[in-house]
Amino acid sequence: MTAGAQRLHEWWAWVTVVANGVAGVWCLLAHWVPWFRVRALWWFVVAAEVSIFVQVALGVYLLSVGDVPVGQFHVFYGFVAVVAVAILYGYRQQLVAWQYLLYGFGGLFVMGLLIRSMTLHR
Numbered sequence: 001m002t003a004g005a006q007r008l009h010e011w012w013a014w015v016t017v018v019a020n021g022v023a024g025v026w027c028l029l030a031h032w033v034p035w036f037r038v039r040a041l042w043w044f045v046v047a048a049e050v051s052i053f054v055q056v057a058l059g060v061y062l063l064s065v066g067d068v069p070v071g072q073f074h075v076f077y078g079f080v081a082v083v084a085v086a087i088l089y090g091y092r093q094q095l096v097a098w099q100y101l102l103y104g105f106g107g108l109f110v111m112g113l114l115i116r117s118m119t120l121h122r
Helices: 002-032 039-065 072-091 096-119
Strands: none
Touching (some): 002 039, 002 096, 039 072
16 A cells, blocks of 8 residues: 555655645736736645645655655755745735745745755655
């Protein structure tokens, strides 16, 4: 079961990276081009951010049941990504006029954290 969960964790990492990158670019486009401001954007942003929580939950599961070697900074960047999502959510009301930029750059920042975490796996 651990090997399957580890493969899922590795595969899902790419899902989170791509989803947050796409969400970030989409939000930046929506800031400048009103045509991109559709309800589906926010559903996609939520899905991309939820994917991070799923990824961290898979990682916590692997750490608790598996004997998988992992670097400390890999875990650190995973949790920083969760905190970054919480900060984005916390500022959404204060920056309503800049919400597309907030979530655009925020999504790209989270994507960078996730990529950094993947490079520090061992």
